[in-house]
Amino acid sequence: MKKYTEMNRAELKAERERVEAIYKALQDQKLSLNMARGKPGKEQLDLVSDILDVLKSDSDFICDGIDVRNYGNLEGLPSCQKLFAEVLGVKPENIFVGGAASLQLMYDTISKAYTHGRVNSEKPWAKLDCVKWLCPSPGYDRHFGVSESFGMTMIPVPMTAEGPDMNVVEELVKDPDVRGMWCVPKYSNPDGIIYSEETVRRIASLKPAAKDFLLMWDNAYCIHEFFGDFVPFPDILSECAKYGNEDMVFEFASTSKITFPGAGISVFACSDNNMRYMKKLLDKQIISYDKVNQLRHVRYLKDKAGLLALMKRHAGVLGPKFRCVLDALEKEIAPLGIAEWQRPNGGYFVSVNTMPGIASATWKLCLDAGLTMTNAGATFPYGKDPKDSNLRVAPSLPPISQLEKAMEIFCVSLRLAALNKLLAE
């Protein structure tokens, strides 16, 4: 197949006629498919539902000498702190265990910076005229949603194959109004790339003008390989500590994609100093998060080895889905020169970068053929992709049979959008 960019108008027109016919045939099937969110499918939920069987008799509720059913233990069950400490490579006392959503812990960390200031802030951020925030893009729409909700000025930072462009970041943090940055360091959302050691080192050794600069390190996919074995990754807390930046970072993780998306547990990890400060504030907000669910997770997952074994079983479900997406792109799109993408080994997304100016049109064509995709632009601050070129594919929810059909729609929509664009020029 000839590249679209190398076709003349007559060839493009003929091709559009062909592709349009395929698109219309798909449309006629009146499908209703969804690749919009990183939502695990039913198979994955069923895989872990025996987690509800681990607590049975009254004596099961005692752990670490604590009756988990009652009030107390703000920072979480010690055994649960230990479990996540092993996974993230930090000390148990630097782990705080939350509820079902790490998003809530992230939001609250930022909210408390606004209402009370950070441990080393001169004043609460609500009293500042301007809070600027670095947003490696494409990135996670819910991160940007938090920043936007607090009225931050979001500054996009280009992503490279090694993580955020650190030359840009190092320059931007010289501005004292720049107070923080979002990072998804392993299998970044949506690109699925792993920050290189050099990138991690340069982030950990940043010297921001703002003394209370907040590095939001969302390690959402820390053990989420779907191809191949677990990939070790540096512990950001000790990396930051090497450069005297131990109070700069909060790390987040959760079991949303390990046990139940809607009923898992989440954690943050931070320095001793931050932990003392946060516990003082959190003590006014909550007596403790759900310790029965924490114990359930401890008994079910056991330790890092237990977790990694479970992740292999998730990979057994997810691997074929990602293979399906990547194969379709390879076969249908690669020869045409109209888009590029990473080939991730973990995470929940495939990020497709189209030729400029056709992401929205592709999204709309998908929708009109019954396929809901993440909104074009959603992966950029304020929902605005300056090149209109990024689309996030989330293959986890549909069963394979639907996914094949969804990728047919996606590829043909992308081809049609490209042809329309090239013919309009």
Add this chain to the structure above:
Amino acid sequence: MKKYTEMNRAELKAERERVEAIYKALQDQKLSLNMARGKPGKEQLDLVSDILDVLKSDSDFICDGIDVRNYGNLEGLPSCQKLFAEVLGVKPENIFVGGAASLQLMYDTISKAYTHGRVNSEKPWAKLDCVKWLCPSPGYDRHFGVSESFGMTMIPVPMTAEGPDMNVVEELVKDPDVRGMWCVPKYSNPDGIIYSEETVRRIASLKPAAKDFLLMWDNAYCIHEFFGDFVPFPDILSECAKYGNEDMVFEFASTSKITFPGAGISVFACSDNNMRYMKKLLDKQIISYDKVNQLRHVRYLKDKAGLLALMKRHAGVLGPKFRCVLDALEKEIAPLGIAEWQRPNGGYFVSVNTMPGIASATWKLCLDAGLTMTNAGATFPYGKDPKDSNLRVAPSLPPISQLEKAMEIFCVSLRLAALNKLLAE
């Protein structure tokens, strides 16, 4: 027995010698007892632990057409909204279901007022020079803790046998800096009194100068009778609506004292307008609270009748504990004229008002004899009881055998403190 206040010095001295001997004998027993917090005892936890048996097979996870294990449904499971709507007497769509702690929902409601403003605020409260808050006292220390954490200026309002002194409240809300008020309307913490209909009406019809005045209606003990049958109570949302104040109030409730204190569910109820506004903000903070636990509660509690039946079983445990406290006070303290107290039929506390100036001394004597009580002063803003006279007795945690001993210590400490005070005058 003669009243202490009617004894002459010689009689007081003789009495002190007798009481001191009893106190020392108790001290020699080297006990370790706790009546500090409204923490349910093990019997109550065991009573409800079969709640963990209601979700068994994969098909159990579907409710209202929703797979509760997965992401989604910010406002909570419809069946769970319905359950609490029935209890609070509001519409299901005016219920938002949260996590294990209603304290967290309360904190977040106030936090969002600071960061984003309320639905009808001119600006976020963080931008105001001063936020004043009405604190009916004695009251709940954790409420005051939230206010203090946000730097509010707390204004104590005297409690009467019918609720907060409304003449005082109506006068204070003329100050435009007064932005809200804490209320525990049924079995108030710690007095255990039920606000009268007239008090509720006067609260609902308040005309505060601050248009975004926030009534925090913590209905923590809405179905928590331990003596006698369920006592119906007006729905504050419709009461407020009668006077055009529907956006003034947020009501809170939880199952912390129905199922598990550390692993229950909580709700807030508010007007359509507030709900729309809060959902827009909450959508940035969390995808949903734990819906598996919500479903577990729906299946276990079923409906209001099911809830009330369960509360009768809790009353079977709590009733004798409150009887023990009240009997001891009646027998040991009532004849002496050194303290007064309410005789509540529900809630979690007995509030003892001693003669002025001896609450702290009583607390210290209790501690030195091995009995931990809620700090004297804790029931007042900033932990400062102006008369040093209120002590909160929380009888739920210790088994009856310990409780009897604890009340021995409490009564003898109170007598000794009174004698010391009278002899020092």
